[in-house]
Amino acid sequence: MESGRLVKRVLVGRALRTDRLHEELLPRRLGLPVFASDALSSVAYAPDEIVVTLALAGGVTALTHSWSVTVAVCVVMMLIIASYRQTVYAYPGGGGDYEVASTNLGPRAGLGVGAALMVDYVLTVAVSVSAGVQNAASALGFLRGFEPVAAAVLIGVLALSNLRGVRESGRALAVPVYAFLAAMAALIGVGFYQWATGSLHKAASAAYELVPADGYEALTAFGLGLLLLRAFSSGTVALTGVQGVANGVPALRKPRSRNAASILVMMAALSITILLSVIVLTRATGIQIAQNPQEQLRLDGVPVPDDLVQDTVLGQLSTTVFGADSLGLLLVSICTGVMLVVAANTAYNGFPVLASRLARDRFLPTDLVSRGRRLAFSNGILLLSAAALALVLLYRATVTDLIHMYVVGVFVSFTLSQLGMVRHWNRHLRTELSLHNRRAMIRSRAINLAGATCALTVLTVVVLTRFVHGAGVALLGIGLLWMVMTMVYNYHRSVDKDLALPPEGSDASQIVPSRVYALVYVPQLDRATMRALAYARASRPQELEAVTTDVLPERTLELQREWARRGLPVTLRTLESPYRESVRPVIDYVRRLHRDRPREVVVVYVAEYVSERWWVRWVRDRAEERLRRELLRTPGVMLVTVPWQGQATAQGAGAGRR
Template sequence: MFTSIKRFLIGRPLKSTELGEQKLNKTKALAILSSDALSSVAYGPEQILIVLITVGAAAFWYSIPIAVGVLILLLALVLSYRQIIFAYPHGGGAYVVSKENLGIYPGLIAGGSLLVDYILTVAVSVSAGTDAITSAFPSMHPYNVIIAIVFILFITTLNLRGVTESASVLAYPVYLFIFALFILIGVGVYNILTGQIPPDLHTPVGTPVAGISLFLLLKAFSSGSSALTGVEAISNAIPNFKDSAPHNAAKTLIAMGSLLAVLFSGIVFLAYYYGVSPREEVTVVSQIAEQTFGRHFMYFFIQGTTALILILAANTGYSAFPLLAVNLARDRFIPRMFTVRGDRLGYSNGIIILGFLSILLIIAFEGRTEHLIPLYAVGVFIPFTLSQSGMVVKWVREKPKGWLPKLIINSIGALISLTVSMMFFLTKFSQVWPVLVFLPLIIYLFHRIKKHYVAVGNQLSLSTCEPAVQIEGNIIILPVAGITHVVENSLNYAKSLSAHQIIAVYVPFEREDEAIFEAKWNKWQPEVRLVTLHSPYRSIINPLSKFIDTVQRKAGEANFQVTVVIPQFIPKKGWHNILHNQSSLLIRAHLLYRRNVIVTTVPYHLKE
């Protein structure tokens, strides 16, 4: 039944030879990997206004120069990541760049930050998309969390079906969103040029505003820079591109940067000219669309496409998180299960873990986007800073042909990214302080996992491992609960092993049962030794464990191996298991971690 449901949800398994068919062309890659960055124009400009409104609506004209600063940072990041794509064509992004040029700790900080950031990408994107829906239909606002969880489950399932299949579905909403915003910006600018929008809705640029300060402007700039989250995703996901992957990735990055610049500039300008103020239950884009078109078809079209891309922007996380996890897992900093491809040739373990953790975040923050964005943005600007700094070190150390312009670009990117990161900590410490807690914890966890893998490797290696102990014979202990076909089956298996000795162990709770069973056993299997362990406290595992310890001590002196053969019957239908006490499973689970004890389960399959 489970297999049928799985096949229905994610489709038939794909052969390993079909991996090439799962690569993305530039059109699909732009939709999949740029949706996060492009969707951020729906809340990035709003974050600027949320800071400026603390001084007053008269300060909204500062959103124009702040937007110019964000565009300069965008240009620096796009050019920097374009260089990273060609310098590190196998992907890995900030993690690989930082690790190779700055050292293992900066690499782990970048990798840990990005792992958390991609989880936040999913949570923020889906939360923002849900907000867009409830802005259009306020009666649905109380159900934000439930709606968000349903969307995450849908996107997770879609990604488990494979990269190309998810790209084929998600490309349409992304390009519809771009089309819708171009219409919104175009009609908005046309209305302004034709005088349909009164000029007194906004404060003229350059108007003095009391209470404004450099600190406040930097705070607004850092908040607006949240629109640049997702820029790094393409450099992480180069292996997802068709050949020649670096060139296709670089072209996709330039296209994404150009679209992001136009859309971000347009929304900031319209919000300023319309005099839009941020409100809790109505987004800035919603207000602009309503003033431009009224609450008619185009308004709902823009809100619908905005909601779709905000929700589907989570797919950037689903594309980049598994690939980053693969790089960390290959370096043995996270579990190796992240390197395993699923039925549809995607890294399904990474996809499932990402979906699960994102749902936990949605529940913990109650789907409130504004509570997640600062943590989300600072999580990505730390890797921005480290990757740009790593590239600076690379150019200074290697000095390839034409390295000086590249050095300047990366230096500017590193400086601005560092400034934004510091502003987040200075101005929103109450919201971003968890970064200072979870990053050390993540790095500590990375090192514990690495230490474990190194220790396992040393112990398993034939060159370093202690020589194996020579076994002179085998003593088999057979726990029995009665005289049945299950016990008979296991006993026959034990006899086939040519054991030195077979000991059947029965644990009765009552003395009467002990005598009755001994009589039956001696009549049925007189040649097999039976040991009864009376248990007045009705525990099977404790007396059995003590007996095994006793036998093991004596067996160890003569180099005998102790093997516990556990009889277990298997019901015909899976749900029948809940009707039985599963003593065999409990015994096996308890003995599995005992040193020098081999545990063997002998199944007996029931027919009805």
């Protein structure tokens, strides 16, 4: 046990007092990398999703429509960001989408938002880490083939970083986030300079002919429209992480709402600038990327080799701007890979807080409510890590498979929370008399209504265009989680009803029993049993006896002789055990006693040997443990466990006191 505590202290750090919670709050400079890293990192794979989807219809379509699709995504982002600015001011206590939906639309809608966000947070970690490993592998070839292992290790590192506390996590993640922004600034700046001066080269993939995939050779106007909608839905991954700021407002320093609103604006400005710039340079360099390169890419009319490895859009753009094997390419690849990994930290800051809130509302186990030794929600962090690890291993860290399940949960929460905000303003407008405040509320309501309409439209498009590709799996996961949390809530309600105090004076549990009948379980006669016997005698019951079971006749006879030799003033009853069971006869005897004496309370004393050594419980006879487990389920019977500390345990306790 001591060694376990030492390891925990080394890995996680010293325990922090609750009154030091304010020291863990984040300033704005750390709030941006902590809460906006997910949205900022999406520019690393959002262009790929747009270009790959449009490439199904051939290179001309991808080149022509990538700009318009990206602009549409950016417009949606600005509208959603504007809507969330209203949320962080209206609900500065955090809770974000869950609190908004629960308060204004009811607990069922709030639970739906909670389930959607939890699924999305898990996918955020899985997708971000997998994409980070994939991007890093383009510069670090030794990672190829070991992506799942690398992703699993990175999830462990993220979990450990967050277990050490929010502030330490923010400091650890600030450097890679700002390094990524600097790398993007260098890439975009140099790229636009080369484009303006005419020195920007074409990408190597521009030499390929991109032919339409099977079934996309002759698209009608309707078919092209559906493809554009699918590309748009794929590009909306750029909006993931926006809700993390609203959920994490309590983790920011005061003024919390203003800092959160500022982070939202900075996040939107940076994401839109980088995304638009990357798409412009992608078009200028002629970068091409296909979902099935051997089927769609041709070089001089010949299909490309089967072993062709396509780099990501950012990888190809960096190679074109800085040159192959250049320091610039290496830095951009590493910064992007690390950024994608740390982007998962948005989920690590949102998921545990949301899980704690759901647990306080009785929808999840209560172990998720409290903070750990470093004032972080440790159990929530571990739960998120386990779920993300399972997804990464199940899908072998393949971003293409994971990305199709993404976004659904985000836009479910977007839609319900913004509808909730509309009802929030409607409710306040009914009581607000100030003309100035009413105008501000009407303006905010209009923004939230536009955001709700936009989010619902995008959600519809995502579900219709990606249902069979993975959106259906995400919806199924959300539904199952909603059902599980509903079951947990119903269980808590049934327990509360069972334990609720009746009207004063009618509580049967306060009636003093007429007599106390005490039993001491005696598997063998030793110091632990003697202590249990002494405690039972000290309680002065009306009747007291010791019971043992006759499993091995020779041992039973030896026990009876020793009992008589010591002259113990308690009757020893030997229970027959024809089937050699040491516990069942005792259980039957206790239940029979309670049935025959319903007005008396039966108290069973069980000795327990306590040891610091974890393996002792697997070596010793566990009959006492089985007996306790059965007695706990026996109504009308009280159970008293009398511990006997082993020598090592007693010495450790004494050393601790000294």
